[in-house]
Amino acid sequence: MAIFDKMIALWILVVFSFFTSCSAGKSEKQAKWDKYLKHIEDAVTDYEECSSENSGCYRSVLDADFKPWRDRGGIKQEDFERGKKDRRNGVVHYQIIGHKLYRQENSMFQPRSVGIEHFLLKLLPLLPDMELLINTQDYPMVNKWIDPTPILSFSRTPNEVDIFYPAWTFWSGGPFLKTYPEGLGRWDEQRKVIGKKSEEFPWKKKKSKAFFRGSRTSSERDPLVKYARQNPSYADAAYTKNQAWKSDADTLGKPPAGEISLADHCKYKYLFNFRGVAASFRFKHLFMCRSLVVHVGEDWKEFFYPAMKPWVHYIPMDVEMKDLPVMIEFVRKYDKVARAIADRGYKFVDKHLRLKDIELYWKNLLLTYHSLMQWKPKRDMSLKQIK
Incomplete structure:
Protein backbone atom coordinates (compact mmCIF):
# COMPACT_ATOMS: atom_id res chain seq x y z
CA MET A 1 0.00 0.00 0.00
CA ALA A 2 2.85 2.34 0.79
CA ILE A 3 4.33 1.67 -2.66
CA PHE A 4 0.94 2.36 -4.27
CA ASP A 5 0.60 5.62 -2.32
CA LYS A 6 4.05 6.67 -3.46
CA MET A 7 3.13 5.91 -7.08
CA ILE A 8 -0.06 7.97 -6.78
CA ALA A 9 1.86 10.84 -5.20
CA LEU A 10 4.46 10.69 -7.95
CA TRP A 11 1.73 10.69 -10.63
CA ILE A 12 0.02 13.70 -9.02
CA LEU A 13 3.37 15.51 -8.90
CA VAL A 14 3.99 14.82 -12.60
CA VAL A 15 0.50 15.99 -13.59
CA PHE A 16 0.75 19.07 -11.40
CA SER A 17 4.16 19.92 -12.87
CA PHE A 18 2.79 19.49 -16.38
CA PHE A 19 -0.17 21.81 -15.86
CA THR A 20 1.95 24.27 -13.91
CA SER A 21 4.46 24.44 -16.76
CA CYS A 22 1.64 24.91 -19.30
CA SER A 23 0.14 27.65 -17.20
CA ALA A 24 3.52 29.28 -16.78
CA GLY A 25 4.08 29.03 -20.52
CA LYS A 26 0.79 30.74 -21.23
CA SER A 27 1.53 33.40 -18.66
CA GLU A 28 4.98 33.98 -20.10
CA LYS A 29 3.57 34.37 -23.61
CA GLN A 30 0.81 36.71 -22.46
CA ALA A 31 3.37 38.70 -20.48
CA LYS A 32 5.36 39.23 -23.67
CA TRP A 33 2.20 40.20 -25.54
CA ASP A 34 1.33 42.69 -22.82
CA LYS A 35 4.86 44.06 -23.10
CA TYR A 36 4.41 44.52 -26.85
CA LEU A 37 1.11 46.31 -26.29
CA LYS A 38 2.77 48.59 -23.75
CA HIS A 39 5.58 49.39 -26.19
CA ILE A 40 3.02 50.31 -28.83
CA GLU A 41 0.93 52.42 -26.47
CA ASP A 42 3.94 54.34 -25.18
CA ALA A 43 5.47 54.84 -28.64
CA VAL A 44 2.24 56.11 -30.16
CA THR A 45 1.61 58.43 -27.19
CA ASP A 46 5.10 59.94 -27.46
CA TYR A 47 5.12 60.22 -31.25
CA GLU A 48 4.72 63.61 -32.89
CA GLU A 49 4.26 63.63 -36.64
CA CYS A 50 6.95 65.53 -38.48
CA SER A 51 6.53 68.09 -41.25
CA SER A 52 7.71 67.55 -44.81
CA GLY A 174 19.91 47.55 -58.64
CA PRO A 175 19.23 45.09 -57.49
CA PHE A 176 19.04 43.48 -60.92
CA LEU A 177 16.71 40.47 -60.75
CA LYS A 178 14.51 38.48 -63.10
CA THR A 179 11.58 40.45 -61.77
CA TYR A 180 13.56 43.69 -62.25
CA PRO A 181 15.97 43.09 -65.16
CA GLU A 182 16.78 46.81 -65.45
CA GLY A 183 17.03 47.39 -61.72
CA LEU A 184 14.57 48.20 -58.98
CA GLY A 185 14.16 51.98 -59.56
CA ARG A 186 12.31 54.26 -60.11
CA TRP A 187 10.78 54.92 -56.73
CA ASP A 188 7.99 57.14 -58.05
CA GLU A 189 6.90 54.38 -60.46
CA GLN A 190 7.20 51.63 -57.85
CA ARG A 191 4.99 53.64 -55.50
CA LYS A 192 2.24 53.56 -58.13
CA VAL A 193 2.65 49.89 -59.03
CA ILE A 194 2.77 48.66 -55.44
CA GLY A 195 0.02 51.06 -54.37
CA LYS A 196 -2.27 49.70 -57.06
CA LYS A 197 -1.59 46.11 -55.97
CA SER A 198 -2.30 47.05 -52.35
CA GLU A 199 -5.76 48.17 -53.44
CA GLU A 200 -6.34 44.69 -54.90
CA PHE A 201 -5.33 43.18 -51.57
CA PRO A 202 -6.76 45.25 -48.71
CA TRP A 203 -6.09 44.03 -45.19
CA LYS A 204 -9.00 41.57 -45.08
CA LYS A 205 -7.88 39.87 -48.28
CA LYS A 206 -4.25 39.49 -47.28
CA LYS A 207 -2.95 36.13 -46.07
CA SER A 208 -2.26 36.09 -42.33
CA LYS A 209 1.29 34.90 -42.83
CA ALA A 210 4.78 36.22 -42.30
CA PHE A 211 6.43 36.60 -45.70
CA PHE A 212 9.95 36.97 -47.01
CA ARG A 213 11.59 36.25 -50.33
CA GLY A 214 15.21 37.12 -51.08
CA SER A 215 18.75 35.81 -51.37
CA ARG A 216 20.89 34.68 -48.44
CA THR A 217 23.10 37.76 -48.31
CA SER A 218 23.08 37.49 -44.53
CA SER A 219 22.57 34.57 -42.15
CA GLU A 220 20.42 36.89 -40.05
CA ARG A 221 17.57 35.80 -42.32
CA ASP A 222 17.94 32.10 -41.44
CA PRO A 223 15.65 31.95 -38.36
CA LEU A 224 12.60 33.07 -40.35
CA VAL A 225 13.32 30.70 -43.23
CA LYS A 226 13.76 27.78 -40.81
CA TYR A 227 10.59 28.74 -38.95
CA ALA A 228 8.63 28.86 -42.21
CA ARG A 229 9.79 25.37 -43.18
CA GLN A 230 8.46 24.04 -39.88
CA ASN A 231 5.34 26.24 -39.75
CA PRO A 232 4.05 26.73 -43.31
CA SER A 233 0.63 27.80 -42.03
CA TYR A 234 2.19 30.77 -40.24
CA ALA A 235 4.99 31.84 -42.56
CA ASP A 236 6.14 31.71 -46.17
CA ALA A 237 9.85 32.53 -46.27
CA ALA A 238 12.42 31.13 -48.70
CA TYR A 239 15.75 31.95 -50.30
CA THR A 240 16.23 32.84 -53.95
CA LYS A 241 19.39 32.75 -56.04
CA ASN A 242 21.86 35.58 -56.23
CA GLN A 243 25.01 36.03 -58.29
CA ALA A 244 27.07 34.03 -55.78
CA TRP A 245 24.74 30.98 -55.74
CA LYS A 246 26.52 27.71 -56.56
CA SER A 247 24.45 24.98 -54.90
CA ASP A 248 21.55 24.35 -52.53
CA ALA A 249 24.00 24.93 -49.67
CA ASP A 250 23.76 28.63 -50.56
CA THR A 251 19.99 28.54 -49.98
CA LEU A 252 20.15 26.73 -46.63
CA GLY A 253 20.00 23.21 -48.05
CA LYS A 254 16.91 23.66 -50.22
CA PRO A 255 16.51 24.46 -53.95
CA PRO A 256 16.18 28.21 -54.54
CA ALA A 257 12.68 29.61 -54.62
CA GLY A 258 11.37 31.74 -57.46
CA GLU A 259 11.55 35.50 -57.19
CA ILE A 260 8.44 37.43 -56.17
CA SER A 261 7.83 41.02 -57.26
CA LEU A 262 7.53 43.62 -54.52
CA ALA A 263 3.95 44.28 -55.64
CA ASP A 264 3.04 40.64 -54.98
CA HIS A 265 4.28 40.99 -51.41
CA CYS A 266 1.01 42.85 -50.87
CA LYS A 267 -0.83 39.52 -50.71
CA TYR A 268 0.55 39.01 -47.18
CA LYS A 269 -0.12 40.79 -43.90
CA TYR A 270 3.31 40.56 -42.29
CA LEU A 271 6.35 41.51 -44.36
CA PHE A 272 9.85 40.98 -42.95
CA ASN A 273 12.73 43.30 -43.75
CA PHE A 274 16.36 42.35 -43.15
CA ARG A 275 19.68 44.00 -43.87
CA GLY A 276 21.39 42.72 -46.99
CA VAL A 277 25.01 43.54 -47.71
CA ALA A 278 24.07 46.92 -46.24
CA ALA A 279 20.65 48.48 -45.60
CA SER A 280 17.99 46.75 -47.68
CA PHE A 281 16.44 48.68 -50.56
CA ARG A 282 13.14 46.83 -50.09
CA PHE A 283 12.34 48.51 -46.76
CA LYS A 284 10.53 51.57 -48.12
CA HIS A 285 8.69 49.50 -50.75
CA LEU A 286 7.14 47.13 -48.19
CA PHE A 287 5.19 49.94 -46.53
CA MET A 288 3.40 50.75 -49.79
CA CYS A 289 1.60 47.39 -49.52
CA ARG A 290 -0.23 48.65 -46.43
CA SER A 291 1.05 45.50 -44.75
CA LEU A 292 2.68 45.31 -41.33
CA VAL A 293 6.46 45.59 -41.66
CA VAL A 294 8.64 43.68 -39.21
CA HIS A 295 12.13 45.21 -39.29
CA VAL A 296 14.91 42.90 -38.07
CA GLY A 297 18.06 44.52 -36.68
CA GLU A 298 18.75 48.19 -36.07
CA ASP A 299 22.36 48.85 -37.06
CA TRP A 300 22.10 49.45 -40.81
CA LYS A 301 20.26 52.61 -41.77
CA GLU A 302 19.47 54.94 -44.66
CA PHE A 303 18.84 58.64 -44.22
CA PHE A 304 15.08 58.28 -43.64
CA TYR A 305 15.17 55.47 -41.07
CA PRO A 306 15.50 57.67 -37.95
CA ALA A 307 12.23 59.46 -38.79
CA MET A 308 10.34 56.17 -38.73
CA LYS A 309 9.67 54.92 -35.22
CA PRO A 310 9.56 51.35 -33.94
CA TRP A 311 6.13 50.26 -32.68
CA VAL A 312 4.58 53.29 -34.38
CA HIS A 313 5.37 52.55 -38.05
CA TYR A 314 6.77 49.02 -37.84
CA ILE A 315 7.54 46.23 -35.37
CA PRO A 316 11.23 45.87 -34.46
CA MET A 317 12.95 42.53 -33.87
CA ASP A 318 16.50 41.78 -32.75
CA VAL A 319 18.69 39.80 -35.13
CA GLU A 320 18.58 36.62 -33.02
CA MET A 321 14.78 36.51 -33.44
CA LYS A 322 14.29 34.35 -30.34
CA ASP A 323 10.74 35.68 -29.90
CA LEU A 324 9.75 35.05 -33.53
CA PRO A 325 6.96 32.49 -32.80
CA VAL A 326 5.54 34.65 -30.00
CA MET A 327 5.60 37.74 -32.20
CA ILE A 328 3.84 36.04 -35.10
CA GLU A 329 1.15 34.73 -32.76
CA PHE A 330 0.84 38.25 -31.32
CA VAL A 331 0.17 39.98 -34.64
CA ARG A 332 -2.31 37.26 -35.61
CA LYS A 333 -4.18 37.56 -32.33
CA TYR A 334 -4.14 41.37 -32.13
CA ASP A 335 -5.23 41.98 -35.70
CA LYS A 336 -6.51 45.52 -35.19
CA VAL A 337 -3.28 46.55 -33.50
CA ALA A 338 -1.22 45.09 -36.34
CA ARG A 339 -3.36 46.83 -38.93
CA ALA A 340 -3.04 50.18 -37.15
CA ILE A 341 0.77 49.95 -37.26
CA ALA A 342 0.60 48.98 -40.93
CA ASP A 343 -1.58 51.99 -41.68
CA ARG A 344 0.74 54.40 -39.86
CA GLY A 345 3.77 53.01 -41.68
CA TYR A 346 2.08 53.37 -45.05
CA LYS A 347 0.92 56.91 -44.32
CA PHE A 348 4.40 58.02 -43.32
CA VAL A 349 6.07 56.72 -46.47
CA ASP A 350 3.23 57.91 -48.68
CA LYS A 351 3.29 61.40 -47.21
CA HIS A 352 6.96 62.01 -46.34
CA LEU A 353 9.01 59.89 -48.76
CA ARG A 354 7.82 61.14 -52.11
CA LEU A 355 10.25 61.84 -54.93
CA LYS A 356 9.96 65.57 -54.23
CA ASP A 357 11.01 64.88 -50.63
CA ILE A 358 14.10 63.10 -51.96
Whole structure:
Protein backbone atom coordinates (compact mmCIF):
# COMPACT_ATOMS: atom_id res chain seq x y z
CA MET A 1 0.00 0.00 0.00
CA ALA A 2 2.85 2.34 0.79
CA ILE A 3 4.33 1.67 -2.66
CA PHE A 4 0.94 2.36 -4.27
CA ASP A 5 0.60 5.62 -2.32
CA LYS A 6 4.05 6.67 -3.46
CA MET A 7 3.13 5.91 -7.08
CA ILE A 8 -0.06 7.97 -6.78
CA ALA A 9 1.86 10.84 -5.20
CA LEU A 10 4.46 10.69 -7.95
CA TRP A 11 1.73 10.69 -10.63
CA ILE A 12 0.02 13.70 -9.02
CA LEU A 13 3.37 15.51 -8.90
CA VAL A 14 3.99 14.82 -12.60
CA VAL A 15 0.50 15.99 -13.59
CA PHE A 16 0.75 19.07 -11.40
CA SER A 17 4.16 19.92 -12.87
CA PHE A 18 2.79 19.49 -16.38
CA PHE A 19 -0.17 21.81 -15.86
CA THR A 20 1.95 24.27 -13.91
CA SER A 21 4.46 24.44 -16.76
CA CYS A 22 1.64 24.91 -19.30
CA SER A 23 0.14 27.65 -17.20
CA ALA A 24 3.52 29.28 -16.78
CA GLY A 25 4.08 29.03 -20.52
CA LYS A 26 0.79 30.74 -21.23
CA SER A 27 1.53 33.40 -18.66
CA GLU A 28 4.98 33.98 -20.10
CA LYS A 29 3.57 34.37 -23.61
CA GLN A 30 0.81 36.71 -22.46
CA ALA A 31 3.37 38.70 -20.48
CA LYS A 32 5.36 39.23 -23.67
CA TRP A 33 2.20 40.20 -25.54
CA ASP A 34 1.33 42.69 -22.82
CA LYS A 35 4.86 44.06 -23.10
CA TYR A 36 4.41 44.52 -26.85
CA LEU A 37 1.11 46.31 -26.29
CA LYS A 38 2.77 48.59 -23.75
CA HIS A 39 5.58 49.39 -26.19
CA ILE A 40 3.02 50.31 -28.83
CA GLU A 41 0.93 52.42 -26.47
CA ASP A 42 3.94 54.34 -25.18
CA ALA A 43 5.47 54.84 -28.64
CA VAL A 44 2.24 56.11 -30.16
CA THR A 45 1.61 58.43 -27.19
CA ASP A 46 5.10 59.94 -27.46
CA TYR A 47 5.12 60.22 -31.25
CA GLU A 48 4.72 63.61 -32.89
CA GLU A 49 4.26 63.63 -36.64
CA CYS A 50 6.95 65.53 -38.48
CA SER A 51 6.53 68.09 -41.25
CA SER A 52 7.71 67.55 -44.81
CA GLU A 53 8.33 71.27 -45.21
CA ASN A 54 12.02 71.95 -45.84
CA SER A 55 13.01 68.34 -45.02
CA GLY A 56 11.52 68.72 -41.55
CA CYS A 57 11.25 64.96 -41.03
CA TYR A 58 14.95 64.53 -41.74
CA ARG A 59 16.44 67.77 -40.43
CA SER A 60 17.84 66.01 -37.37
CA VAL A 61 19.73 63.62 -39.66
CA LEU A 62 21.34 66.49 -41.56
CA ASP A 63 22.23 68.22 -38.29
CA ALA A 64 23.79 65.06 -36.86
CA ASP A 65 25.73 64.27 -40.04
CA PHE A 66 27.32 67.70 -40.25
CA LYS A 67 27.88 68.28 -36.53
CA PRO A 68 31.39 66.69 -36.59
CA TRP A 69 32.34 69.07 -39.39
CA ARG A 70 30.93 72.11 -37.62
CA ASP A 71 32.88 71.08 -34.52
CA ARG A 72 36.05 70.93 -36.64
CA GLY A 73 35.47 74.41 -38.03
CA GLY A 74 34.16 73.23 -41.41
CA ILE A 75 35.24 70.90 -44.22
CA LYS A 76 38.80 71.79 -45.18
CA GLN A 77 40.46 71.09 -48.50
CA GLU A 78 43.02 68.82 -46.84
CA ASP A 79 40.14 66.70 -45.49
CA PHE A 80 38.77 66.39 -49.00
CA GLU A 81 42.17 65.59 -50.54
CA ARG A 82 42.74 62.95 -47.90
CA GLY A 83 39.41 61.40 -48.89
CA LYS A 84 40.45 61.43 -52.55
CA LYS A 85 43.76 59.80 -51.74
CA ASP A 86 42.35 57.13 -49.44
CA ARG A 87 39.16 56.40 -51.33
CA ARG A 88 38.54 52.90 -52.65
CA ASN A 89 36.92 51.81 -55.89
CA GLY A 90 33.36 52.99 -56.02
CA VAL A 91 33.95 56.43 -54.45
CA VAL A 92 33.37 58.90 -57.27
CA HIS A 93 34.78 62.43 -57.53
CA TYR A 94 32.25 65.06 -58.70
CA GLN A 95 32.57 68.79 -59.26
CA ILE A 96 29.87 71.39 -59.75
CA ILE A 97 31.41 74.43 -61.43
CA GLY A 98 29.37 77.24 -63.00
CA HIS A 99 26.16 75.22 -62.72
CA LYS A 100 27.69 72.35 -64.71
CA LEU A 101 28.31 68.82 -63.43
CA TYR A 102 31.62 67.02 -63.88
CA ARG A 103 32.60 63.47 -62.91
CA GLN A 104 35.72 61.33 -63.05
CA GLU A 105 35.97 59.33 -66.27
CA ASN A 106 35.51 55.87 -64.77
CA SER A 107 32.51 55.02 -62.65
CA MET A 108 32.57 51.55 -61.12
CA PHE A 109 28.77 51.26 -61.01
CA GLN A 110 27.33 53.17 -63.95
CA PRO A 111 23.61 52.57 -63.18
CA ARG A 112 24.20 53.78 -59.63
CA SER A 113 25.92 56.92 -60.89
CA VAL A 114 22.93 57.59 -63.16
CA GLY A 115 20.62 57.41 -60.14
CA ILE A 116 22.77 59.94 -58.28
CA GLU A 117 23.32 62.24 -61.24
CA HIS A 118 19.60 62.54 -61.94
CA PHE A 119 19.21 64.57 -58.74
CA LEU A 120 22.46 66.53 -59.14
CA LEU A 121 21.56 67.58 -62.68
CA LYS A 122 18.07 68.60 -61.67
CA LEU A 123 19.41 70.82 -58.89
CA LEU A 124 22.28 72.40 -60.86
CA PRO A 125 20.62 75.83 -61.35
CA LEU A 126 20.39 76.19 -57.55
CA LEU A 127 23.84 74.96 -56.63
CA PRO A 128 27.03 76.97 -56.04
CA ASP A 129 30.47 75.62 -56.95
CA MET A 130 31.50 72.57 -54.91
CA GLU A 131 33.16 69.20 -55.17
CA LEU A 132 32.03 65.92 -53.71
CA LEU A 133 33.15 62.38 -52.98
CA ILE A 134 30.15 60.08 -53.40
CA ASN A 135 30.42 56.42 -52.45
CA THR A 136 28.55 54.14 -54.88
CA GLN A 137 29.50 50.93 -53.09
CA ASP A 138 27.27 49.18 -50.58
CA TYR A 139 29.70 49.54 -47.68
CA PRO A 140 30.32 52.85 -45.90
CA MET A 141 33.88 54.20 -45.90
CA VAL A 142 34.53 56.44 -42.87
CA ASN A 143 35.18 54.69 -39.58
CA LYS A 144 34.19 56.79 -36.57
CA TRP A 145 37.51 56.05 -34.83
CA ILE A 146 39.69 57.79 -37.43
CA ASP A 147 39.98 61.37 -38.69
CA PRO A 148 36.88 61.82 -40.85
CA THR A 149 36.82 62.50 -44.56
CA PRO A 150 33.75 64.09 -46.21
CA ILE A 151 32.51 61.03 -48.11
CA LEU A 152 28.80 60.62 -48.85
CA SER A 153 27.32 57.09 -48.52
CA PHE A 154 23.76 55.81 -48.79
CA SER A 155 23.96 53.51 -45.77
CA ARG A 156 25.95 53.07 -42.60
CA THR A 157 26.02 51.62 -39.09
CA PRO A 158 26.75 53.39 -35.78
CA ASN A 159 30.43 52.62 -36.40
CA GLU A 160 30.71 55.03 -39.36
CA VAL A 161 30.35 58.76 -39.90
CA ASP A 162 29.83 58.88 -43.65
CA ILE A 163 27.39 61.62 -44.64
CA PHE A 164 24.03 60.18 -45.68
CA TYR A 165 22.69 60.76 -49.18
CA PRO A 166 19.50 59.24 -50.67
CA ALA A 167 20.35 55.98 -52.44
CA TRP A 168 20.55 55.80 -56.24
CA THR A 169 17.61 53.38 -56.23
CA PHE A 170 15.22 56.27 -55.75
CA TRP A 171 15.83 56.75 -59.48
CA SER A 172 17.79 53.89 -61.04
CA GLY A 173 20.06 50.94 -60.35
CA GLY A 174 19.91 47.55 -58.64
CA PRO A 175 19.23 45.09 -57.49
CA PHE A 176 19.04 43.48 -60.92
CA LEU A 177 16.71 40.47 -60.75
CA LYS A 178 14.51 38.48 -63.10
CA THR A 179 11.58 40.45 -61.77
CA TYR A 180 13.56 43.69 -62.25
CA PRO A 181 15.97 43.09 -65.16
CA GLU A 182 16.78 46.81 -65.45
CA GLY A 183 17.03 47.39 -61.72
CA LEU A 184 14.57 48.20 -58.98
CA GLY A 185 14.16 51.98 -59.56
CA ARG A 186 12.31 54.26 -60.11
CA TRP A 187 10.78 54.92 -56.73
CA ASP A 188 7.99 57.14 -58.05
CA GLU A 189 6.90 54.38 -60.46
CA GLN A 190 7.20 51.63 -57.85
CA ARG A 191 4.99 53.64 -55.50
CA LYS A 192 2.24 53.56 -58.13
CA VAL A 193 2.65 49.89 -59.03
CA ILE A 194 2.77 48.66 -55.44
CA GLY A 195 0.02 51.06 -54.37
CA LYS A 196 -2.27 49.70 -57.06
CA LYS A 197 -1.59 46.11 -55.97
CA SER A 198 -2.30 47.05 -52.35
CA GLU A 199 -5.76 48.17 -53.44
CA GLU A 200 -6.34 44.69 -54.90
CA PHE A 201 -5.33 43.18 -51.57
CA PRO A 202 -6.76 45.25 -48.71
CA TRP A 203 -6.09 44.03 -45.19
CA LYS A 204 -9.00 41.57 -45.08
CA LYS A 205 -7.88 39.87 -48.28
CA LYS A 206 -4.25 39.49 -47.28
CA LYS A 207 -2.95 36.13 -46.07
CA SER A 208 -2.26 36.09 -42.33
CA LYS A 209 1.29 34.90 -42.83
CA ALA A 210 4.78 36.22 -42.30
CA PHE A 211 6.43 36.60 -45.70
CA PHE A 212 9.95 36.97 -47.01
CA ARG A 213 11.59 36.25 -50.33
CA GLY A 214 15.21 37.12 -51.08
CA SER A 215 18.75 35.81 -51.37
CA ARG A 216 20.89 34.68 -48.44
CA THR A 217 23.10 37.76 -48.31
CA SER A 218 23.08 37.49 -44.53
CA SER A 219 22.57 34.57 -42.15
CA GLU A 220 20.42 36.89 -40.05
CA ARG A 221 17.57 35.80 -42.32
CA ASP A 222 17.94 32.10 -41.44
CA PRO A 223 15.65 31.95 -38.36
CA LEU A 224 12.60 33.07 -40.35
CA VAL A 225 13.32 30.70 -43.23
CA LYS A 226 13.76 27.78 -40.81
CA TYR A 227 10.59 28.74 -38.95
CA ALA A 228 8.63 28.86 -42.21
CA ARG A 229 9.79 25.37 -43.18
CA GLN A 230 8.46 24.04 -39.88
CA ASN A 231 5.34 26.24 -39.75
CA PRO A 232 4.05 26.73 -43.31
CA SER A 233 0.63 27.80 -42.03
CA TYR A 234 2.19 30.77 -40.24
CA ALA A 235 4.99 31.84 -42.56
CA ASP A 236 6.14 31.71 -46.17
CA ALA A 237 9.85 32.53 -46.27
CA ALA A 238 12.42 31.13 -48.70
CA TYR A 239 15.75 31.95 -50.30
CA THR A 240 16.23 32.84 -53.95
CA LYS A 241 19.39 32.75 -56.04
CA ASN A 242 21.86 35.58 -56.23
CA GLN A 243 25.01 36.03 -58.29
CA ALA A 244 27.07 34.03 -55.78
CA TRP A 245 24.74 30.98 -55.74
CA LYS A 246 26.52 27.71 -56.56
CA SER A 247 24.45 24.98 -54.90
CA ASP A 248 21.55 24.35 -52.53
CA ALA A 249 24.00 24.93 -49.67
CA ASP A 250 23.76 28.63 -50.56
CA THR A 251 19.99 28.54 -49.98
CA LEU A 252 20.15 26.73 -46.63
CA GLY A 253 20.00 23.21 -48.05
CA LYS A 254 16.91 23.66 -50.22
CA PRO A 255 16.51 24.46 -53.95
CA PRO A 256 16.18 28.21 -54.54
CA ALA A 257 12.68 29.61 -54.62
CA GLY A 258 11.37 31.74 -57.46
CA GLU A 259 11.55 35.50 -57.19
CA ILE A 260 8.44 37.43 -56.17
CA SER A 261 7.83 41.02 -57.26
CA LEU A 262 7.53 43.62 -54.52
CA ALA A 263 3.95 44.28 -55.64
CA ASP A 264 3.04 40.64 -54.98
CA HIS A 265 4.28 40.99 -51.41
CA CYS A 266 1.01 42.85 -50.87
CA LYS A 267 -0.83 39.52 -50.71
CA TYR A 268 0.55 39.01 -47.18
CA LYS A 269 -0.12 40.79 -43.90
CA TYR A 270 3.31 40.56 -42.29
CA LEU A 271 6.35 41.51 -44.36
CA PHE A 272 9.85 40.98 -42.95
CA ASN A 273 12.73 43.30 -43.75
CA PHE A 274 16.36 42.35 -43.15
CA ARG A 275 19.68 44.00 -43.87
CA GLY A 276 21.39 42.72 -46.99
CA VAL A 277 25.01 43.54 -47.71
CA ALA A 278 24.07 46.92 -46.24
CA ALA A 279 20.65 48.48 -45.60
CA SER A 280 17.99 46.75 -47.68
CA PHE A 281 16.44 48.68 -50.56
CA ARG A 282 13.14 46.83 -50.09
CA PHE A 283 12.34 48.51 -46.76
CA LYS A 284 10.53 51.57 -48.12
CA HIS A 285 8.69 49.50 -50.75
CA LEU A 286 7.14 47.13 -48.19
CA PHE A 287 5.19 49.94 -46.53
CA MET A 288 3.40 50.75 -49.79
CA CYS A 289 1.60 47.39 -49.52
CA ARG A 290 -0.23 48.65 -46.43
CA SER A 291 1.05 45.50 -44.75
CA LEU A 292 2.68 45.31 -41.33
CA VAL A 293 6.46 45.59 -41.66
CA VAL A 294 8.64 43.68 -39.21
CA HIS A 295 12.13 45.21 -39.29
CA VAL A 296 14.91 42.90 -38.07
CA GLY A 297 18.06 44.52 -36.68
CA GLU A 298 18.75 48.19 -36.07
CA ASP A 299 22.36 48.85 -37.06
CA TRP A 300 22.10 49.45 -40.81
CA LYS A 301 20.26 52.61 -41.77
CA GLU A 302 19.47 54.94 -44.66
CA PHE A 303 18.84 58.64 -44.22
CA PHE A 304 15.08 58.28 -43.64
CA TYR A 305 15.17 55.47 -41.07
CA PRO A 306 15.50 57.67 -37.95
CA ALA A 307 12.23 59.46 -38.79
CA MET A 308 10.34 56.17 -38.73
CA LYS A 309 9.67 54.92 -35.22
CA PRO A 310 9.56 51.35 -33.94
CA TRP A 311 6.13 50.26 -32.68
CA VAL A 312 4.58 53.29 -34.38
CA HIS A 313 5.37 52.55 -38.05
CA TYR A 314 6.77 49.02 -37.84
CA ILE A 315 7.54 46.23 -35.37
CA PRO A 316 11.23 45.87 -34.46
CA MET A 317 12.95 42.53 -33.87
CA ASP A 318 16.50 41.78 -32.75
CA VAL A 319 18.69 39.80 -35.13
CA GLU A 320 18.58 36.62 -33.02
CA MET A 321 14.78 36.51 -33.44
CA LYS A 322 14.29 34.35 -30.34
CA ASP A 323 10.74 35.68 -29.90
CA LEU A 324 9.75 35.05 -33.53
CA PRO A 325 6.96 32.49 -32.80
CA VAL A 326 5.54 34.65 -30.00
CA MET A 327 5.60 37.74 -32.20
CA ILE A 328 3.84 36.04 -35.10
CA GLU A 329 1.15 34.73 -32.76
CA PHE A 330 0.84 38.25 -31.32
CA VAL A 331 0.17 39.98 -34.64
CA ARG A 332 -2.31 37.26 -35.61
CA LYS A 333 -4.18 37.56 -32.33
CA TYR A 334 -4.14 41.37 -32.13
CA ASP A 335 -5.23 41.98 -35.70
CA LYS A 336 -6.51 45.52 -35.19
CA VAL A 337 -3.28 46.55 -33.50
CA ALA A 338 -1.22 45.09 -36.34
CA ARG A 339 -3.36 46.83 -38.93
CA ALA A 340 -3.04 50.18 -37.15
CA ILE A 341 0.77 49.95 -37.26
CA ALA A 342 0.60 48.98 -40.93
CA ASP A 343 -1.58 51.99 -41.68
CA ARG A 344 0.74 54.40 -39.86
CA GLY A 345 3.77 53.01 -41.68
CA TYR A 346 2.08 53.37 -45.05
CA LYS A 347 0.92 56.91 -44.32
CA PHE A 348 4.40 58.02 -43.32
CA VAL A 349 6.07 56.72 -46.47
CA ASP A 350 3.23 57.91 -48.68
CA LYS A 351 3.29 61.40 -47.21
CA HIS A 352 6.96 62.01 -46.34
CA LEU A 353 9.01 59.89 -48.76
CA ARG A 354 7.82 61.14 -52.11
CA LEU A 355 10.25 61.84 -54.93
CA LYS A 356 9.96 65.57 -54.23
CA ASP A 357 11.01 64.88 -50.63
CA ILE A 358 14.10 63.10 -51.96
CA GLU A 359 14.92 66.06 -54.21
CA LEU A 360 14.48 68.45 -51.28
CA TYR A 361 16.76 66.36 -49.10
CA TRP A 362 19.44 66.38 -51.81
CA LYS A 363 19.10 70.16 -52.06
CA ASN A 364 19.45 70.75 -48.31
CA LEU A 365 22.27 68.22 -48.10
CA LEU A 366 24.32 69.92 -50.83
CA LEU A 367 23.69 73.46 -49.65
CA THR A 368 24.64 72.52 -46.09
CA TYR A 369 27.75 70.77 -47.37
CA HIS A 370 28.71 73.85 -49.40
CA SER A 371 28.20 76.15 -46.42
CA LEU A 372 30.89 74.19 -44.56
CA MET A 373 33.42 74.03 -47.41
CA GLN A 374 36.51 76.10 -46.59
CA TRP A 375 37.89 76.34 -50.16
CA LYS A 376 36.71 77.32 -53.63
CA PRO A 377 37.12 74.38 -56.01
CA LYS A 378 39.04 74.76 -59.26
CA ARG A 379 38.00 72.91 -62.36
CA ASP A 380 39.69 69.51 -62.56
CA MET A 381 40.32 68.97 -66.28
CA SER A 382 40.50 65.19 -65.84
CA LEU A 383 36.77 65.13 -65.07
CA LYS A 384 34.21 64.91 -67.85
CA GLN A 385 30.99 66.88 -68.08
CA ILE A 386 27.78 65.02 -67.34
CA LYS A 387 24.68 66.24 -69.15
